[in-house]
Amino acid sequence: MDGLTMMWRALLSIALLFTCLPATAHEIRPTIADIEVGEAEVTMSLRVTLETLIAGIDLSEVDDTNDAPEAAVYDRLRALDPGALEEALREAWPRISEGFILEVEEQRLSPEIETVQIPPVGDAELPRDSLLTVTADLPDGDAGVQIGLAPQFGTFIPRQIGGGEDAYEGFLDGGELTPELPRAEVLTEGWLDVFLRYIGAGFEHIIPLGLDHILFVLGLFFFATQLRPLLFQITAFTVAHTITLALAATGVVSIPASIVEPMIAATIVFVGIENTLGWGSTRGRTTLVFAFGLLHGLGFASVLGDYGIASDRFVVALIGFNIGVEFGQIAVVAIAFALVGWFMSKPWYRKAIAIPASLVIAAIGAYWVIERTLL
Numbered sequence: 001m002d003g004l005t006m007m008w009r010a011l012l013s014i015a016l017l018f019t020c021l022p023a024t025a026h027e028i029r030p031t032i033a034d035i036e037v038g039e040a041e042v043t044m045s046l047r048v049t050l051e052t053l054i055a056g057i058d059l060s061e062v063d064d065t066n067d068a069p070e071a072a073v074y075d076r077l078r079a080l081d082p083g084a085l086e087e088a089l090r091e092a093w094p095r096i097s098e099g100f101i102l103e104v105e106e107q108r109l110s111p112e113i114e115t116v117q118i119p120p121v122g123d124a125e126l127p128r129d130s131l132l133t134v135t136a137d138l139p140d141g142d143a144g145v146q147i148g149l150a151p152q153f154g155t156f157i158p159r160q161i162g163g164g165e166d167a168y169e170g171f172l173d174g175g176e177l178t179p180e181l182p183r184a185e186v187l188t189e190g191w192l193d194v195f196l197r198y199i200g201a202g203f204e205h206i207i208p209l210g211l212d213h214i215l216f217v218l219g220l221f222f223f224a225t226q227l228r229p230l231l232f233q234i235t236a237f238t239v240a241h242t243i244t245l246a247l248a249a250t251g252v253v254s255i256p257a258s259i260v261e262p263m264i265a266a267t268i269v270f271v272g273i274e275n276t277l278g279w280g281s282t283r284g285r286t287t288l289v290f291a292f293g294l295l296h297g298l299g300f301a302s303v304l305g306d307y308g309i310a311s312d313r314f315v316v317a318l319i320g321f322n323i324g325v326e327f328g329q330i331a332v333v334a335i336a337f338a339l340v341g342w343f344m345s346k347p348w349y350r351k352a353i354a355i356p357a358s359l360v361i362a363a364i365g366a367y368w369v370i371e372r373t374l375l
Contacts, residue, residue, distance in 0.1 A: 202324020
């Protein structure tokens with residue numbers, strides 16, 4: 001690579017990073033619930049952003065409240081003092097309570113507010129986590145209870161308390177229910193169950209949920225002319241994001257999504273442009289992929305950090321999750337190869353397939369940079 005090319009490459013990377021200055025962001029976080037099932041009553045203490053529930057935002061459709069049709073309502077609620085917000089919660093509770101799914105043998109229970117603790121307004125540009133405790137009476141009998149949230153309430157992380165390191169704790173997409181939680185006992189699960197569950201979660205966070213990561217991997221694919229160095233780059237990418245995922249999930253590193261997400265989009269732009277201009281070598285690309293993988297790991301951080309995995313399960317969850325991510329990335333490569341990989345050796349492959357595909361990838365990434373910073 002000559003000096004001029006290196007200079008332009010450096011300038012482009014710097015320019016892309018400067019487009020990623022933090023913007024006003026209202027990040028959506030999963031709802032975490034500590035659950036206690038007694039003989040006659042179930043109690044849930046939820047860490048939740050009440051404003052999203054009161055505003056009626058469909059959390060299955062957006063990643064940021066600014067993208068929701070109810071964004072103005074959310075902003076107004078976010079500016080309310082704790083007393084006023086609690087009043088709004090209780091007024092909207094008949095509607096909100098329908099989204100709390102508690103079932104005993106398919107019989108729906110009616111949850112009621114026991115207590116609510118709401119922090120002061122603080123920085124209105126950041127989410128406000130409140131502590132909401134709800135209870136529901138259990139019907140006669142000894143059947144256990146299944147718990148979940150409606151799809152529009154987003155991701156749900158239930159944790160059964162009182163059972164030590166093996167107590168059930170999971171993460172559920174909206175609409176999914178826990179296994180049956182027994183009364184006056186604790187549902188337990190071993191390390192293998194946790195490991196397998198997080199392999200599935202890691203794969204799911206690539207296919208179908210990780211469109212930005214899919215595009216990044218496709219960017220690597222359209223640069224490659226052989227599978228072996230491509231797979232090595234993908235493994236380097238996984239190792240890198242494992243490092244930062246562990247650091248972020250344990251709280252050692254904390255960078256807001258309003259910074260991380262635009263920068264992830266910028267890496268997609270960079271890879272697409274680099275493919276198009278024919279910059280880089282296999283060795284240089286591998287180094288770059290490792291560096292970008294450190295950034296992408298921050299984008300996965302909420303999967304382990306916000307989910308509050310018990311410390312003695314963290315390593316198992318981390319390894320399982322990243323194995324699932326690796327499987328997902330390899331699946332993306334396999335699908336891409338099945339579609340166009342057979343033409344890699346053709347003289348027209350780069351002009352007819354690799355460059356147009358890379359331009360599309362770069363264009364989508366550029367749109368995301370703008371969307372995540374300005375829109």
